[in-house]
Amino acid sequence: MAAALTPAGMGEDALVRRLLGLLPQNGPGVVVGPGDDCAVVSVPGACRLQLLKTDSVVEGVHYLSGEKMRRVGWKALCRAISDVAAMGGIPEHALVSIAVPSRMEWMRLRELYAGIAKAADAYQVSVVGGETVHTSGPLVCSIFLTGSVDAAHCLRRSGGMPGDLLFVTGRLGGSLASGWHLDFKPRLQEGRWLARSGHVRAMMDISDGLASDLPRLAKASGCGAELHLDSVPRHRGRSLLQACCDGEDFELLMAVVPEDADMLLNSWQDTFPKLPLTQVGRLMPKRAGLRPAGLFKMHGYDHFQ
């Protein structure tokens, strides 16, 4: 199959899996390697686990060339913070690496940094270094973020069990069209609260849409899953398809211990009265596969390769 010879013809999951398979990653201190929202490592003597994350935004891919650079900077750092939130952690230190097009105006680059600074201030991240390099192509802004999490409250994608109820925070769909993807607030406080609740067994953030991300959580947990299409919480005016497939929502998806669900919902409503927490499905035994099959097939998830 000719398409498989070039990365552009491969799904990102498959590509990253094949590439990372080439690299040594089982050294001392590695608790969680590639494949989760963050890598997790243990630091000798430290009381907490360390989270490591890298995430990039590319001009023309993650934002349009004419976009306000302050919003792009906000998004760049908040994407990585969202992954730390999804593990139940808190962000700590960041490095910023930017490949700058030669034609770029100083003021726009300055605005990009101002956006990063705003997010760093908002979520108490110290930006301790970085670099700029020149490129003849579009701008690439890579964020490297460290964080930390109690070992007892570190939520992976892989902790779910058949029967667990699947919940999402907030509402989904239309993020790119509405501009939400440039202004969203990572669910940091919520992620930490959920991790500490003791009622959640697996969690991740929704960056590519439920139709892509739910299979990832199910697969990591060794489960099948069913999505209840009628229950998917949507932003006003968005279709079900948009809610499942648009992506860039940066809400949290989690697997909840079934008998704890009522208790979790009650405390949630007390703590975060303005943000919905909605059951959208449940994990199943692996042999049940993914349902509705049509939706997931559309996204290439008809089998667990």
Add this chain to the structure above:
Amino acid sequence: MAAALTPAGMGEDALVRRLLGLLPQNGPGVVVGPGDDCAVVSVPGACRLQLLKTDSVVEGVHYLSGEKMRRVGWKALCRAISDVAAMGGIPEHALVSIAVPSRMEWMRLRELYAGIAKAADAYQVSVVGGETVHTSGPLVCSIFLTGSVDAAHCLRRSGGMPGDLLFVTGRLGGSLASGWHLDFKPRLQEGRWLARSGHVRAMMDISDGLASDLPRLAKASGCGAELHLDSVPRHRGRSLLQACCDGEDFELLMAVVPEDADMLLNSWQDTFPKLPLTQVGRLMPKRAGLRPAGLFKMHGYDHFQ
């Protein structure tokens, strides 16, 4: 001055300084912020300080498009390892973030990762994660590396004092022309040995050439400096100008306590008999400036702005 309006018209030091000035970086645990070879942070409970570094290679800037990708991968990780070496530390965990041109062949991307893997194996780095994004421009490969160092043996650029003797490891010049920049071995063992010797007060790696990097060490240490042109160790067939200005040497430059120099040199020769360690100058009081002035002026270092 029109050139100052676009980043392309600014020196990288000035650009990074202005940009990083916009960002919060004095949070808890920050020991060394931007401006040294690595950032240094303290981790609660941990016995050692943590080093954080990001470094990118860009197609057409740090390597030619037709280059063997395995060598490019080696270089990408080894550049960051060299910065950890310059602080006296050891590398630990890496993340790899790659913006991939859509037209790139899978095999070349695979070779890039194979080169990263080879370097990771050689220097015992665990690659714990990463991501690929697509770009319409040239390839950008960003490495994020953590490391650690004893607090007592962490060497910064800023520790030098007037009168300290300046030494460099190895030989300089012609790195790009000879291909050394793609195959070099970061001075990891040497950096650690130097840091633990107790005879070195400041250190950095030479990535942009002595004419650019020596002023950085002098400035960080609040000193002037004189370079003894006759003493600069050069690769065979390279001119003095090449040795001072070519860059990409990835040797170590350090400030040595004057009365310890003989002792250091003797133990060095016993430990690393094949690698020269050469005195190339000394730090001076700040008011003495940089000598020979002509050489440094050429690189924009006529004053300490």
